[in-house]
Structures are given as C-alpha cells and as structure tokens.
Amino acid sequence: MSKLSEYRYAKTHEWVRIDDGAAVVGISAHAAEQLGDVVFVEMTAVGAHLKQFDRLGVVESVKAVSDLYSPISGVVTDTNGGLLDRPELVNLSPLDEGWMVKLAPDDLAELENLLTSQKYEETFGEGH
Amino acid sequence: MALKRGSLYPLHRQAGAQMVEFSGWELPVQFNSILEEHRAVRSTAGLFDVSHLGRIVVRGPGAFGLLQKAFTNDLTKARSGRAQYTLMCKEDGGILDDLVVYHRTEDEFLLALNAANTESDTAWIRRLASDYEVSIEDRTAETVMLALQGPESATLLARLAPPEVTGLPRFGCREEAILGKPVWFSRTGYTGEDGFELVADAEVGETAWRAILGFGVKSCGLGARDTLRLEAALALYGNELDPRTHPHEAGLEWVVALGKGDFIGREALLKDQERSPQRRLVCFRMLERAVPRSGYSILVEGREVGRVTSGNYSPVLRYDIGMGYVPAELSAPDTELDIHIRDKFVRAKVVARPFYKRTA
Numbered sequence: 001m002s003k004l005s006e007y008r009y010a011k012t013h014e015w016v017r018i019d020d021g022a023a024v025v026g027i028s029a030h031a032a033e034q035l036g037d038v039v040f041v042e043m044t045a046v047g048a049h050l051k052q053f054d055r056l057g058v059v060e061s062v063k064a065v066s067d068l069y070s071p072i073s074g075v076v077t078d079t080n081g082g083l084l085d086r087p088e089l090v091n092l093s094p095l096d097e098g099w100m101v102k103l104a105p106d107d108l109a110e111l112e113n114l115l116t117s118q119k120y121e122e123t124f125g126e127g128h
Numbered sequence: 129m130a131l132k133r134g135s136l137y138p139l140h141r142q143a144g145a146q147m148v149e150f151s152g153w154e155l156p157v158q159f160n161s162i163l164e165e166h167r168a169v170r171s172t173a174g175l176f177d178v179s180h181l182g183r184i185v186v187r188g189p190g191a192f193g194l195l196q197k198a199f200t201n202d203l204t205k206a207r208s209g210r211a212q213y214t215l216m217c218k219e220d221g222g223i224l225d226d227l228v229v230y231h232r233t234e235d236e237f238l239l240a241l242n243a244a245n246t247e248s249d250t251a252w253i254r255r256l257a258s259d260y261e262v263s264i265e266d267r268t269a270e271t272v273m274l275a276l277q278g279p280e281s282a283t284l285l286a287r288l289a290p291p292e293v294t295g296l297p298r299f300g301c302r303e304e305a306i307l308g309k310p311v312w313f314s315r316t317g318y319t320g321e322d323g324f325e326l327v328a329d330a331e332v333g334e335t336a337w338r339a340i341l342g343f344g345v346k347s348c349g350l351g352a353r354d355t356l357r358l359e360a361a362l363a364l365y366g367n368e369l370d371p372r373t374h375p376h377e378a379g380l381e382w383v384v385a386l387g388k389g390d391f392i393g394r395e396a397l398l399k400d401q402e403r404s405p406q407r408r409l410v411c412f413r414m415l416e417r418a419v420p421r422s423g424y425s426i427l428v429e430g431r432e433v434g435r436v437t438s439g440n441y442s443p444v445l446r447y448d449i450g451m452g453y454v455p456a457e458l459s460a461p462d463t464e465l466d467i468h469i470r471d472k473f474v475r476a477k478v479v480a481r482p483f484y485k486r487t488a
Contacts, residue, residue: 037161039441042418084417
C-alpha cells in the first residue's frame, strides 16, 4: 500500500492518490466503516469526463445508499472490476484493493483543494 | 424528544455497536458486520436485544373476551402456554398493528407490539376495555426482551434453561426460573429460523444476555434483524403493513378468523373475502445487480404499478431481493417488473414467497 502521505481527501470522504500519472480514487476507511458492509458499487463508465466534485458513482451498503464524488477532474480510464464480485474489498482494504476508479487527471493543482491525510484524520478520525 | 434507551443500552455502547434511531428508540443497528451477524443466525445462532417491542400485560376475567374482540385471529386456538401471531384492525379492515399474543394463564396475556405503535395500540385497547373486567399494564420499561435465533438456539439455551423450555414446540411458551428469577420463554422469532424469545426483569435479562454471549453467540443488531425477516418475507409494520392495507392484500388472510364470532373489522374483512384483492404483496428478485429500497417505483412497460416496501441484498441468496405491492394481475411468479433505481430501470421478476425457508 502507498504511503498515507500520498493520499488527499475530499470532505465527502473520497481519497485520491497519483500513481504513475493516473489519479486512483476510493473511499476512506472512516467512510467504509460508517457505511458498513458494502454490497454493490456503481461507477461512472470509462471514457466519461468528470469535473472535480462531480458525482462519480454510488456505494450501496446493507444499511444505506451513498453518492460518490470525484475528488479531481479528469477522464475515467479504468474501474475496479474486482468490486463486482467482491464489493467487500471496500471494507477489507479501503485504501488499496478497494479502489474504485482511475482517472487521467486534468490538473494536479486541484489536489490543493483537498485535505491532507493528517487534516482528514483530525477532522473525521476517531473521537470526532 | 429524547430517544428511548433500553436497559442494555450501556452494554451495547461498550461493545462498540453503531446506534441508529428507530421508532423513537436508540438501538444498535450493527455490532460488527450486518452480513456476519445475518449469516451467524442462518448457520449457528445470534442474540438480539428486542427490548424496544412494547410489552403489555392484559389480565382479568375479561381478558380473553377483550382480546378476542380486538384481534383478528382466534384465541381459542391458543390455549394457555401458546403464543399466536395476530392482527389488530380498524372497523374498516385496515391494519393497526401486527403482534404476538402470549397466552400465559387462563386470564393473563402478554402482548408484544411494534415499538412505533405501542402507545396508540395501548390507547386503542384501553378504549375497548371499558366493557371488560381487565387490568392493562405496560411492562416495557421494567423488562428486557431478548431473541436467541438460529439452528443451534435450543442446544445453546439448554445451558441456561431447563428441558421444559428447550422442548417447547414452535409457538409454545412458559415461565421458568433462571437464577431464581422468573423468565418468560417462548419458541418464537422474526428471522425465519428456529429460536426463542425471553422476557425478564431488567437485571435478570442483563444476566441472560451476558451468559448467552459467553457461550460464544454473536450479538446482532437491527440491520441483521431486518435482512433476516426480509429473506423470510415477514412483514414489517410501516413498510408492508399500515392502516390503509387490508390483511388479504398482504397475504395475511390466514390470520383472520372470520368464523370465530364478532371482532373489530369483521364486517369489512368478510366483504374482502368475497372478492379477491386488487393489489397484492409480492416478492421479487433483481435480475441485474442493483439494490431495491423502500419507496422505489415498480413499473411494467413504463407505467408505474406500485412501490417497493422493503428491499436489500440477500446475504444468504447473494442477490438483491425486495417486496412490494402490485396489481393482483401482476402478482404471479415469473411476472417481469422494472424497478426504478436512481436513473435506471432495472429488471426484476416476481418469485414465490418466501425467499428463504429453513430446511429442518
């Protein structure tokens, strides 16, 4: 798994990290825990262009339905097909195997609009 | 208004349960994982705190007559030591509540009511009671109610309760002392599995809760209770049942004993019996991945024909399932439906009720 310092978070609990020029997106461990058992993830199709904070998809847990927003602008280049059969990866490994989509980012400067891991943890971590 | 909390609330918080609001109560929705809790009940056993259910004791020489008048099922078929699933209807046949009545002694009954309806039910029964010699006592606050559910329930309960309890038939009930204190046991539940429910004073209830968890049983929350009852296609008041719904629409005509003599709603329900209902509750399964939820539209050929009343992912069948009301002509198994889920119309088909039936 990548170093925590490489993750940036939206206030809506999605993370993004840059991996070989691609923006990899998932949801935070905190969000996965709050949602509980994830049973279905619906993602925007490959090829779609999203602006930062546009709706990217939907996460369904046994308990609730929750919208996903893209933490960065770009074109969707890949979705995590493994989640179709094993949506529980979002709970088991939210920051790594539970990733959801990859985008070709428009502008990495947008990362500045996001929270660092430390800031996210301070805001949404244990005890908040 | 402050939410109500059961006696075991501090224990649930300590155990790290996630809490939610339900019918005015703050209750554990999950202790760890709804899927794991659900599967534990289907494969071994799980323990629920269902203390939010209203517990009303009706006693006195007029108790039998009062309840025979208030409820649709025939209490003569539930002698002392038997529990019975029944309905309380309005004069027009609309359902006020579904409940279990436990016939304790000749003239003493315990009612287990839906949390959201306990107050209005009690007021309704009290109004009727003016013609009967009875006392009505709300025991919800002083007692706890636990449900031990799953195929290993009897074996596990044998470590705590005498054979008279573990040998109870389905819907049998009796009082037995554990640790010198009286506990009301019944072989009932709301999961589609074998299981027992216990009603006891708070202190004994807490001891029983701790003891059963000590046997290695998983504590289960409201989330698993809901997915389990959905697989078993058991109605939830507020979802499948409400004052505008009649028993035969919900497939509950078997709980209406028209031949037992007068009871509230009988005339309207007699008329219902003469004509088949215009809409029926159906079970359906999704044919593609998508989770149907309460309130979503059900369509046929682009026309809305009904609404989903309950739906979720089935942890045991491993596909998405739901229930909802549709016109009677669309209620036959294999009828194709579309469920409007966000911006999509997702294919589904009517299936036989229930989704899940235990084998033993």
